[in-house]
Amino acid sequence: MTEQNDQLxxxxxxxxxxxxxxxQHLWPGAKFGVGPAVVDGFYYDIDLGETKxxxxxxxKIEAEMRxxxxxxxxxxxSMKPVDEAIAWAQQAxxxxxxxxxxxxxxxxxxxxxxxxxxxxxTIAEGEAQVSEVSFYTNGDxxxxxxxxxxxxxxxxxxxxxxxxxxxxxxxxxxxxxxxxLYGVAFNTxxxxxxxxxxxxxxxxxxxxxxxxxxxxxxxxxLVGSGLPLFTPRGTIMRDALLGFSEELQRNAGxxxxxxxHITKQVLYERSGHWDKFGxxxxxVKSQETSDQFVLKPMNCPHxxxxxxxxxxxxxxLPIRYMESTVQYRDEKKGELNGLSRVRSISIDxxxxxxxxEQIEAEFxxxxxxxRDMYSVFDMKFKARLSFxxxxxxYLGDPKDWEKAQATIEAVAKExxxxxxxxxxxxxxxxxxxDIMVTDALGREWQCATEQLDFVQxxxxxxxxxxxxxxxxxxxxxxKALLGSVERFLSVYxxxxxxxxxxxxxxxxxxxxxxxxxxxxxxxxxxLGMRAKELGLRLxxxxxNESVGKKIRAAEVAKVPYTIVVGEKEIASGEVVPRIRSxxxxxxxxxxxxxxxxxxxxxxxxxxxxxxxxx
RNA sequence: GCCACCUUAGCUCAGUUGGCUAGAGCACCACUUUCGUAAAGUGGGGGUCCGGGGUUCGAAUCCCCGAGGUGGCUCCA
Numbered sequence: 044m045t046e047q048n049d050q051l052x053x054x055x056x057x058x059x060x061x062x063x064x065x066x067q068h069l070w071p072g073a074k075f076g077v078g079p080a081v082v083d084g085f086y087y088d089i090d091l092g093e094t095k096x097x098x099x100x101x102x103k104i105e106a107e108m109r110x111x112x113x114x115x116x117x118x119x120x121s122m123k124p125v126d127e128a129i130a131w132a133q134q135a136x137x138x139x140x141x142x143x144x145x146x147x148x149x150x151x152x153x154x155x156x157x158x159x160x161x162x163x164x165t166i167a168e169g170e171a172q173v174s175e176v177s178f179y180t181n182g183d184x185x186x187x188x189x190x191x192x193x194x195x196x197x198x199x200x201x202x203x204x205x206x207x208x209x210x211x212x213x214x215x216x217x218x219x220x221x222x223x224l225y226g227v228a229f230n231t232x233x234x235x236x237x238x239x240x241x242x243x244x245x246x247x248x249x250x251x252x253x254x255x256x257x258x259x260x261x262x263x264x265l266v267g268s269g270l271p272l273f274t275p276r277g278t279i280m281r282d283a284l285l286g287f288s289e290e291l292q293r294n295a296g297x298x299x300x301x302x303x304h305i306t307k308q309v310l311y312e313r314s315g316h317w318d319k320f321g322x323x324x325x326x327v328k329s330q331e332t333s334d335q336f337v338l339k340p341m342n343c344p345h346x347x348x349x350x351x352x353x354x355x356x357x358x359x360l361p362i363r364y365m366e367s368t369v370q371y372r373d374e375k376k377g378e379l380n381g382l383s384r385v386r387s388i389s390i391d392x393x394x395x396x397x398x399x400e401q402i403e404a405e406f407x408x409x410x411x412x413x414r415d416m417y418s419v420f421d422m423k424f425k426a427r428l429s430f431x432x433x434x435x436x437y438l439g440d441p442k443d444w445e446k447a448q449a450t451i452e453a454v455a456k457e458x459x460x461x462x463x464x465x466x467x468x469x470x471x472x473x474x475x476x477d478i479m480v481t482d483a484l485g486r487e488w489q490c491a492t493e494q495l496d497f498v499q500x501x502x503x504x505x506x507x508x509x510x511x512x513x514x515x516x517x518x519x520x521x522k523a524l525l526g527s528v529e530r531f532l533s534v535y536x537x538x539x540x541x542x543x544x545x546x547x548x549x550x551x552x553x554x555x556x557x558x559x560x561x562x563x564x565x566x567x568x569x570l571g572m573r574a575k576e577l578g579l580r581l582x583x584x585x586x587n588e589s590v591g592k593k594i595r596a597a598e599v600a601k602v603p604y605t606i607v608v609g610e611k612e613i614a615s616g617e618v619v620p621r622i623r624s625x626x627x628x629x630x631x632x633x634x635x636x637x638x639x640x641x642x643x644x645x646x647x648x649x650x651x652x653x654x655x656x657x
Numbered sequence: 658g659c660c661a662c663c664u665u666a667g668c669u670c671a672g673u674u675g676g677c678u679a680g681a682g683c684a685c686c687a688c689u690u691u692c693g694u695a696a697a698g699u700g701g702g703g704g705u706c707c708g709g710g711g712u713u714c715g716a717a718u719c720c721c722c723g724a725g726g727u728g729g730c731u732c733c734a
Contacts, residue, residue: 209660
């Protein structure tokens with residue numbers, strides 16, 4: 044398995060060389076950066092000076108690549124001493140390679156292991172000196188390269204150039220910008236076709252497209268990018284999601300609070316966020332006072348002030364505040380994207396104030412809520428335990444950290460979560476568990492999170508009086524089940540392709556009238572009234588269109604249940620519900636009485652049962 | 658922010674090497690029809706061709722500036 048994978052990556056890597064060779068043939072002055080194999084394919088960073096490659100050039104590049112592949116050039120490895128290699132880079136006018144080699148020489152490490160530029164400069168002194176570095180040659184193209192490669196260019200699999208994008212040399216925006224040419228490659232034509240199909244499917248499911256088609260949200264130039272406006276249908280979904288989250292929390296002893304969306308700057312100076320978040324804060328100017336105000340980018344500092352309002356006893360703990368609220372972050376424009384990256388972030392936030400001893404129980408409760416929630420969504424997840432590493436910049440007592448990290452891992456084990464530990468991913472104020480959710484297309488997203496915080500209780504001087512009368516400092520836990528509602532919706536829309544389960548569907552039942560006779564219209568209206576009493580979302584389509592067309596409209600709108608009413612239904616009082624095609628679990632009989640039908644749908648919505656197959 | 662590409666009706670898109678009052682389908686409105694499980698018929702309204710400037714006898718089309726959007730700037734020779 045792994046061996047096969049290594050072989051595949053070697054093949055992709057070889058294609059990167061083939062592409063670079065092709066580019067060098069077409070643009071002889073090309074300077075090359077790095078060109079690795081990546082997930083699904085390969086890329087190469089190229090500096091062509093003033094010349095810009097566009098997608099129109101792809102056929103030309105691909106044709107040249109095919110020529111090189113057709114010649115079945117062997118991939119020959121050779122070794123050169125470092126100084127000789129540097130001389131080669133100078134002579135070949137490859138300044139980026141020269142820089143890598145110089146770094147390599149300076150850092151002084153072994154050739155086999157450490158040609159990885161990301162590690163250059165961080166390697167401990169005293170390791171073996173670099174003696175030789177590795178090159179690969181195919182045809183007239185020679186490149187500094189550790190390998191591995193497949194034996195010859197004729198052995199590569201089917202590939203396709205995908206796009207060209209800007210990329211900074213070594214990922215640093217202060218460095219020169221290069222052109223990154225991306226391609227995908229697989230072992231077989233079928234796999235390549237499959238991959239391209241997957242991309243098509245992802246495009247079809249794009250939440251920005253579905254959001255418009257299903258009338259869920261809009262973005263207005265006048266309001267601003269990254270500031271989505273939710274339509275009535277989209278708002279129903281938001282409310283349903285947040286209602287679900289709040290229900291879980293209320294059952295777990297969380298109490299709802301409410302805070303304003305702005306605050307004086309000093310609050311964040313105290314919390315430590317001012318330095319940390321600086322340029323991401325929206326500033327608010329008061330015309331009445333000289334205080335500097337800001338739009339809240341998070342809610343914890345506000346919540347600490349509710350806790351801090353009066354003396355607390357150990358008997359009160361844990362205190363659990365929850366609030367579904369909006370926070371604002373001034374994200375860079377290029378990072379905004381539909382609902383998945385926004386500037387107004389709705390979040391089902393909560394903060395727990397508790398003793399060190401209570402951490403385990405609280406973490407367990409939160410993880411159980413997360414598990415319950417995502418099983419309703421039918422989404423698998425992995426837990427990433429984000430711990431500290433040895434670097435500076437983490438606040439709080441290392442002993443507390445150690446203890447807390449051990450507790451977190453114990454919780455993950457006890458709940459039998461699929462988890463992995465990532466050192467260096469912790470927040471500066473404490474370790475955390477991030478939930479990585481996998482969607483129907485196999486993509487991973489970070490949604491829920493729970494984080495431990497030693498720092499803010501200290502900074503805000505939070506205390507409680509313990510049983511022995513001594514003053515102690517509580518620990519704070521941050522948690523979100525959905526995370527950003529916008530982000531979650533973007534993931535969930537794409538996960539379900541817009542085919543929402545009944546409890547979330549903006550419109551649960553559509554009634555289609557066969558004609559516009561008064562008896563039919565009255566009957567439909569009566570149905571609507573009864574549905575309203577049951578809290579169901581039912582719309583009547585009484586437009587003067589053919590039944591076929593109205594069915595189609597309901598189908599396109601992805602309404603779970605559609606019923607057609609005419610003389611037959613009026614006479615019998617029974618309906619034959621039309622069930623959205625993806626809802627395969629048929630719990631509803633073919634024919635049933637109206638009241639029975641409405642009650643069935645009502646129960647389905649209430650229990651949040653999942654009947655769709657994704 | 659930077660690079661590439663894109664922007665024509667509410668939506669999806671045509672629009673040739675610059676050349677008549679800028680088109681289609683869907684949606685919308687009106688009328689006809691009163692219809693039984695994925696699109697009835699006829700007619701109508703709807704455009705600052707993203708904005709600004711330039712080239713030209715003439716610009717949706719070519720050039721420059723700006724705005725908005727999409728992909729990328731994470732995977733490490």
